[in-house]
Amino acid sequence: MQIRPFTPSDMETVLTIWLEASLQAHHFIDPAYWHANLAPMREHYLPAADSYVLWQDGTALGFYSLYEETLAAIFLAPAQQGRGYGKALLAHAKQQRPALRLQVYQQNRASCDFYLAQGFQIEAEQQDPHTHCAEWVMAWSAAGQPGSIAGEPGPSPLCASSSAWLNAKSCICCNSGCRAIPSGLRAYSTLGGTWGWRVRAMTQSASSSLSWAVSTFWLTSGKQRRKSPKRRVCSRR
Numbered sequence: 001m002q003i004r005p006f007t008p009s010d011m012e013t014v015l016t017i018w019l020e021a022s023l024q025a026h027h028f029i030d031p032a033y034w035h036a037n038l039a040p041m042r043e044h045y046l047p048a049a050d051s052y053v054l055w056q057d058g059t060a061l062g063f064y065s066l067y068e069e070t071l072a073a074i075f076l077a078p079a080q081q082g083r084g085y086g087k088a089l090l091a092h093a094k095q096q097r098p099a100l101r102l103q104v105y106q107q108n109r110a111s112c113d114f115y116l117a118q119g120f121q122i123e124a125e126q127q128d129p130h131t132h133c134a135e136w137v138m139a140w141s142a143a144g145q146p147g148s149i150a151g152e153p154g155p156s157p158l159c160a161s162s163s164a165w166l167n168a169k170s171c172i173c174c175n176s177g178c179r180a181i182p183s184g185l186r187a188y189s190t191l192g193g194t195w196g197w198r199v200r201a202m203t204q205s206a207s208s209s210l211s212w213a214v215s216t217f218w219l220t221s222g223k224q225r226r227k228s229p230k231r232r233v234c235s236r237r
Contacts, residue, residue, distance in 0.1 A: 006053050052089070069097050106134040
């Protein structure tokens with residue numbers, strides 16, 4: 001087994017894993033939703049993330065994606081689930097960051113149980129605005145103190161929830177006030193299934209100003225968000 005950095009040549013294989021796993025893990029979401037988001041995944045979400053692919057005997061079995069301290073995605077091909085590959089991917093992700101946060105749909109019980117068993121703790125509960133599904137916000141820290149990202153205090157002892165996926169609705173500007181996701185990228189991560197994140201896709205407007213177009217990309221992993229205006233024009237970072 002080998003886990004190596006994602007390369008452009010892995011794109012179609014990773015997209016196939018993502019789609020099949022998303023459909024299998026999220027029976028409560030219209031399949032058309034996932035199919036409609038293949039292009040945004042290919043063009044925006046995967047290129048924006050720090051991703052790794054798990055290989056066994058020359059075959060890609062799964063992958064995960066990080067954006068700063070957010071576990072934006074973790075997926076396994078459905079036929080490969082239950083064999084320890086998910087644990088291997090998550091262990092590898094933990095080696096890349098001292099702390100992680102994610103969002104996961106409450107209805108995705110297998111993923112919720114998996115994250116809890118791997119040391120994540122529930123921080124908050126929220127509803128995804130696009131699917132209207134309840135989700136858990138979870139966090140893990142190498143120091144054993146969830147919520148320690150970027151010097152933030154740990155969470156209050158409440159059971160929270162958050163679960164989400166890929167949604168390519170263009171709603172400009174997003175989690176600018178989100179505690180756990182620094183640059184407006186909202187991610188979700190669902191083992192063997194869905195993961196999603198909201199990412200700002202930069203588009204050139206007619207006036208040559210740069211707008212941040214936010215597409216919501218669903219996997220299962222993430223963070224709390226605050227309500228933001230629908231559109232914001234800003235300069236390049």
